[in-house]
Amino acid sequence: MKRIAMIVTVVLTATTFGCKDSSAPKTETRVESASEAARNDDRAIAERLAQQKAAVDAEYEKGRARESRQRYVDILRDVSKRWESGLSEARRTPRSDIATQITKLQAILKDSNTVDVDDCSSAARASLQTSMATSIEAFGMFQKETGESGDATTQKVTQAAEQLRTALAEIEACLNK
Secondary structure (H helix, E strand, O other), X not given: OHHHHHHHHHHHHHHHHHOOOOOOOOOOOOOOOHXXXXXXXXXXXXXXXXXXXXXXXXXXXXXXXXXXXXXXXXXXXXXXXXXXXXXXXXXXXXXXXXXXXXXXXXXXXXXXXXXXXXXXXXXXXXXXXXXXXXXXXXXXXXXXXXXOOOHHHHHHXXXXXXXXXXXXXXXXXXHHX
């Protein structure tokens, strides 16, 4: 019996030690201190604020660029209105008095060189000036003619009108860039 008791004791001891929890050793889970949690929260808030500020700054710059483009377009619109008014007056002027109107148109062309422009409106201004020069040339041809307008003058007037339409479209296109 002693022997059986000893065997039972050994088996029970072995079973007890064998059934012991044999999972991987537990690693200590680090608990954040209150000051670390506050620092992490502050860092996260700072990152979100920086992102919001960057978005606001980008939107502000877009608005400034839009306002700047609008200002340049408005300047060119004013020049083109003066030009169209001068053209209208020149068209109503008799051949004998056209020299005065040509001088006025040349003054508008000269003034167009002095207006402030950016990259986009610079190209539009160049197109407008090309149209102006072509129109002035057409009026000069008209002044030198005797009798009815010639085909060359009519072609110049048509060319100048097309160039003016192109220039006005380019001016308006600057707003969408």
